[in-house]
Amino acid sequence: MEHGSFQDQTASTFSLADEDHTLANSVRFTLNQDPRVTFCGYSIPHPADARVNIRVQTTGDPASEVLKDACQDLMLVCQHVRSTFDQAVADFKKAQALATMDTDD
Template sequence: MTEAPQKKPLLEVIQTGEEDDETCRTFVMHNEDHTLGNSLRYILMKSADVQFCGYSIPHPSETKINFRIQTNGKPATEVLKKGLEDLKKLCQHVQKTFEHSMLEYKESHPEDAEMVEDT
């Protein structure tokens, strides 16, 4: 009987340096690229809790990013979680605004209804 292959987690924490220091962490995000890396870095760098934040892609053929966070005292995992939540809210706002604008355009330009596909 063969065992099913182990699924790789979407998020891993790499221990670098002292294990007790929760303010510095490197996270590996699998199946992600610059889209999430740069957006999340931008959101986190706006936080007063963040001292340093950056990401790298180890190799162009790999679909993962290494994401480093150093904070001013808060645990890096909490800061990452808040950053992901803030990014999600921002994306939801952009989507809602886009859908509202499309609806307004369709209502004000009925002659273009065939040209504008439903979203």
Template sequence: MEHGSFQDESQATFSLTDEDHTLANSLRYTLNQDPRVTFCGYSIPHPSDARVNIRVQTTGVPARDVLKDSCQDLMLVCQHVRSTVDQAVMEFKNKQWVESMNIK
């Protein structure tokens, strides 16, 4: 859900339900890496409410587009991390298997 001025699409506050610091802080970091972003921050209105509000202000590009791009970038980072971990686990298991075959 988006709140903000309809005349100025370069700034908006997005409310994400069923989310917490994990996603919000990751998105904040990713958004702040984008040169189109002039300000980004998030808040959690109340600890018992599973909701985060993310404020995005840009150089003029619609904030919605920048948030969407950042979500896609974050997804790619997560896919890379997952792939790297899976590869490391596979290599470790293969090494363990080879070592167990060489027991004398």
């Protein structure tokens, strides 16, 4: 990950290699939920280049810290989605097993 100007740490562009719209849009959405963010957007420099640039501007906190916080928040959301999905699959399998047992009687 590379980022821009060190003089003004409240505005930076972060370049993420081997990423695409999937991660960039999720990070952008998460960043825009943070009240410290005044602007966030991303671009794909070229379709043949697996890279995204994420621009973050904040109200005063360092952009790198705000990005780090957003990534941690996004990880928590993903963990919640995964555990909810896993529980739904387990509940479905249990219901299927009970239904099979009821039809065997």
